[in-house]
Amino acid sequence: MLRVEGVIAAVFTPVKENGALNLDVIDRYVDHLVSQGVLNVFVGGSTGEGVNFSLAERKQLTEKWVTAGSGKLQNVIVHVGGVSIPDSQDLARHAESVGVQGIATLPTLFFKPQNADMVAEHLKMMCDAAPNTPLLYYHLPGNTDVNIRIEDLVNAVEKLGVPTFSGAKFTGSDLRDLRRSIKLFGDRYVFAYGCDEQMLCVLPLGCKTFIGSTYNYAGRLYNKLIDAYKNGDMETALRQLDKSQSLVGVLFAHSFDAGINKQVMSLVSGIDMGPPRYPMVYRSDDEMKQVRSELEEGGFLNGIY
Numbered sequence: 001m002l003r004v005e006g007v008i009a010a011v012f013t014p015v016k017e018n019g020a021l022n023l024d025v026i027d028r029y030v031d032h033l034v035s036q037g038v039l040n041v042f043v044g045g046s047t048g049e050g051v052n053f054s055l056a057e058r059k060q061l062t063e064k065w066v067t068a069g070s071g072k073l074q075n076v077i078v079h080v081g082g083v084s085i086p087d088s089q090d091l092a093r094h095a096e097s098v099g100v101q102g103i104a105t106l107p108t109l110f111f112k113p114q115n116a117d118m119v120a121e122h123l124k125m126m127c128d129a130a131p132n133t134p135l136l137y138y139h140l141p142g143n144t145d146v147n148i149r150i151e152d153l154v155n156a157v158e159k160l161g162v163p164t165f166s167g168a169k170f171t172g173s174d175l176r177d178l179r180r181s182i183k184l185f186g187d188r189y190v191f192a193y194g195c196d197e198q199m200l201c202v203l204p205l206g207c208k209t210f211i212g213s214t215y216n217y218a219g220r221l222y223n224k225l226i227d228a229y230k231n232g233d234m235e236t237a238l239r240q241l242d243k244s245q246s247l248v249g250v251l252f253a254h255s256f257d258a259g260i261n262k263q264v265m266s267l268v269s270g271i272d273m274g275p276p277r278y279p280m281v282y283r284s285d286d287e288m289k290q291v292r293s294e295l296e297e298g299g300f301l302n303g304i305y
């Protein structure tokens with residue numbers, strides 16, 4: 001059973017200028033997260049460009065996050081999804097063998113499941129490969145075009161029997177589905193919301209767990225938002241949400257993708273994440289100068305969170 005609340009950083013994958021993994025910076029990366037009160041990571045998801053890396057690289061990455069996070073992080077959750085189930089099972093087995101706290105999978109990305117029963121079947125195969133590791137389904141319909149209602153998925157999973165199933169990372173817009181899932185199954189499973197700039201909209205729905213990219217460099221902003229909400233201080237919570245929306249507004253103004261996000265992480269954290277991989281574009285120095293001045297203007301380089 002995965003018991004995790006608060007923010008989980010969907011971490012970037014640092015590479016060198018030549019594109020090879022840059023595992024050495026991950027120790028500093030962990031300290032950077034911990035200094036913001038971010039104690040959980042989601043490795044190799046969309047922000048981490050997981051599917052852009054080879055199986056060997058994904059395994060090295062998992063091993064590094066587990067060792068670097070030991071004694072510092074609470075949960076290392078690794079995304080193992082992709083196109084082929086045997087490859088994902090291989091990653092899942094490996095992740096379990098090195099002691100991750102959880103794994104997650106997108107639906108199969110080329111031949112896509114048509115209904116909740118098919119997704120449940122996929123999850124069962126992942127459970128067979130890693131029978132002792134909590135498993136999350138990664139719901140990202142905007143990218144995958146697989147739009148299965150999570151309520152239906154949980155029912156299908158319970159009918160089939162997938163003992164490691166632990167919930168879903170919910171990056172969808174159907175908030176009725178999110179609320180119903182929390183209401184019906186929230187005592188047994190985790191439903192982690194994935195739109196950082198909408199965090200305050202789902203706190204009243206009972207959502208307690210959040211996986212996202214901007215927690216990498218603005219963890220304090222969101223931790224303050226959650227605390228304010230818990231203390232009934234809606235004015236502060238809303239102010240924090242406005243800051244989050246201004247922050248992502250800078251990214252949106254520069255054709256948001258995992259590529260520019262990675263470059264913003266390098267700017268804000270001072271840890272070089274290197275370029276994104278094909279097909280994302282490495283933004284020019286001129287564009288990044290502009291991004292830097294917009295972030296400065298918002299106070300996002302000065303820690304005004």
Ligand SMILES: CC(=O)N[C@@H]([C@@H](O)[C@H](O)[C@H](O)CO)[C@@H](O)CC(=O)C(=O)O
Nearest residue numbers: 010045046047194195196197211212213
């Ligand atoms: C589509 C996308 O990138 N979504 C992000 C958000 O954190 C997103 O970057 C943020 O809300 C800004 O829109 C996360 O849900 C992605 C994520 O958790 C992951 O990398 O797996």
